[in-house]
Amino acid sequence: MSQGYDEQIARAVALLRAGELVAFPTETVYGLGADASNPLAVAKIFAAKGRPADHPLIVHLASAGAMKRWARELPAAAEKLAATFWPGPLTMILKRAPGVLDQVTGCQDTVGLRVPNHPLALALLAEFAGADHGGLAAPSANRFGRISPTSADHVRHELGDAVAMVLDGGPCAVGIESTIVDLSRGGAVLLRPGAIAAAELAQVLGSEVEAGGADTADRPRVSGSLAAHYAPATPLQLVPAAALSDALAAARGRGLRVAVLARSAPPDSGGRLWHQASAAVAGYAHDLYAKLRELDAIGADLILVESVPDDAAWLAVADRLRRAAQGTVAQDET
Numbered sequence: 001m002s003q004g005y006d007e008q009i010a011r012a013v014a015l016l017r018a019g020e021l022v023a024f025p026t027e028t029v030y031g032l033g034a035d036a037s038n039p040l041a042v043a044k045i046f047a048a049k050g051r052p053a054d055h056p057l058i059v060h061l062a063s064a065g066a067m068k069r070w071a072r073e074l075p076a077a078a079e080k081l082a083a084t085f086w087p088g089p090l091t092m093i094l095k096r097a098p099g100v101l102d103q104v105t106g107c108q109d110t111v112g113l114r115v116p117n118h119p120l121a122l123a124l125l126a127e128f129a130g131a132d133h134g135g136l137a138a139p140s141a142n143r144f145g146r147i148s149p150t151s152a153d154h155v156r157h158e159l160g161d162a163v164a165m166v167l168d169g170g171p172c173a174v175g176i177e178s179t180i181v182d183l184s185r186g187g188a189v190l191l192r193p194g195a196i197a198a199a200e201l202a203q204v205l206g207s208e209v210e211a212g213g214a215d216t217a218d219r220p221r222v223s224g225s226l227a228a229h230y231a232p233a234t235p236l237q238l239v240p241a242a243a244l245s246d247a248l249a250a251a252r253g254r255g256l257r258v259a260v261l262a263r264s265a266p267p268d269s270g271g272r273l274w275h276q277a278s279a280a281v282a283g284y285a286h287d288l289y290a291k292l293r294e295l296d297a298i299g300a301d302l303i304l305v306e307s308v309p310d311d312a313a314w315l316a317v318a319d320r321l322r323r324a325a326q327g328t329v330a331q332d333e334t
């Protein structure tokens with residue numbers, strides 16, 4: 001019989017205090033959590049994920065009140081964004097406080113902070129935090145470069161025994177990773193698009209949010225912004241809607257078994273390898289990683305994904321699809 005909610009949280013906190021890894025649900029994707037103040041525990045994250053050690057981790061906090069323990073400067077912009085969007089799918093990059101571990105920041109002078117909006121995560125964080133505002137370093141709970149998990153089963157499948165406990169909070173509501181905004185260098189720079197759009201941030205800040213990302217930096221500050229990421233093992237190609245039927249016919253003509261993810265309805269020849277995606281962006285994002293996993297498991301030779309609309313609302317989804325397509329070509333990042 002499964003344990004009650006309180007017992008599960010208590011067990012998770014005990015494991016975290018003992019330096020073990022606990023995967024937990026957030027509204028975006030599942031996180032692989034470790035005590036952010038324990039270097040040995042944080043090292044286990046990199047081992048479990050197979051992630052390069054210079055890639056920084058987001059510290060998850062119980063509330064915005066804990067920010068000052070982790071960031072040495074709190075610009076007005078950070079306070080405003082926290083008040084508006086936390087708990088929620090927004091990560092802020094701030095100048096790190098003394099004592100924040102190099103293993104967490106990737107030896108950078110900044111730290112990523114987020115208060116996630118999921119009842120189980122918030123209960124876990126509140127119980128874990130204690131008087132000194134402890135936080136959980138938690139990347140997405142997948143192997144490096146692969147698809148982020150949006151259910152507890154995905155995590156178990158991906159990481160198996162490498163994680164001491166998986167808290168099951170059901171499927172993630174948002175489905176893609178948080179928006180990341182860098183506030184550490186004056187102004188606001190968007191490092192990773194997510195469910196909260198740059199325009200929403202700009203509106204609250206009353207000033208522009210610059211487009212940024214790892215391409216402009218001298219090091220991989222945001223591993224999720226490397227070109228190849230979030231990738232299934234099966235080759236994946238993005239195809240404009242108008243070219244989809246032809247691309248499908250051509251690939252089948254070459255003898256390939258082709259799976260399709262499309263917002264449009266299947267043609268007669270669609271068959272069971274045609275996966276219907278939601279027409280609306282929130283539904284599409286919610287289902288995206290689970291669908292990519294399903295499509296990957298079919299054993300097809302090729303996954304064709306119909307391109308999504310080229311507008312601001314679809315920016316984060318389009319970003320993840322582009323990286324999934326590149327990731328299956330350049331597997332060196334996994």
Ligand code: TXA
Binds near residue numbers: 058140141220221224
């Ligand atoms: O929605 C999310 O953000 C999920 C859930 C679990 O919270 N987490 C997540 O973590 O996506 P991860 O590690 O897979 O991606 C976080 C990104 C990484 O690409 C990392 O490079 C970037 O955040 N990041 C963390 N700290 C940073 C820093 N100090 N400066 C720049 N980028 C940072």
Ligand code: MG
Binds near residue numbers: 139140148224
């Ligand atoms: Mg990740």
